[in-house]
Amino acid sequence: xxxxxxxxxxxxxxxxxxxxxxxxxxxxxxxxxxxxxxxxxxxxxxxxxxxxxxxxxxxxxxxxxxxxxxxxxxxxxxxxxxxxxxxxxxxxxxxxxxxxxxxxxxxxxxxxxxxx
Numbered sequence: 615x616x617x618x619x620x621x622x623x624x625x626x627x628x629x630x631x632x633x634x635x636x637x638x639x640x641x642x643x644x645x646x647x648x649x650x651x652x653x654x655x656x657x658x659x660x661x662x663x664x665x666x667x668x669x670x671x672x673x674x675x676x677x678x679x680x681x682x683x684x685x686x687x688x689x690x691x692x693x694x695x696x697x698x699x700x701x702x703x704x705x706x707x708x709x710x711x712x713x714x715x716x717x718x719x720x721x722x723x724x725x726x727x728x729x730x
Contacts, residue, residue, distance in 0.1 A: 640714070
């Protein structure tokens, strides 16, 4: 039951912010359920596209999309995801957590700085 509530929360956060939900899943799996970091990240990468589909459909129906720009972004994202996945397989879990944590702190500080 708790996992269902976590997944609902992650889906809501993904719909609201379009980011960060995967990090919540990883935090939950690694630090709460004590699962392997790499497997948690891989599972998150598998789940996030599924969670994003309702958000994608909602925005597709509500806003005008430049299809050329959209396709370019999709191709670039797929390429980046492929490269990132290859790099992730070569790192240990502690390095992945450190890089992820630093990245989130930098993004948070940048967001707070922009709010001024």
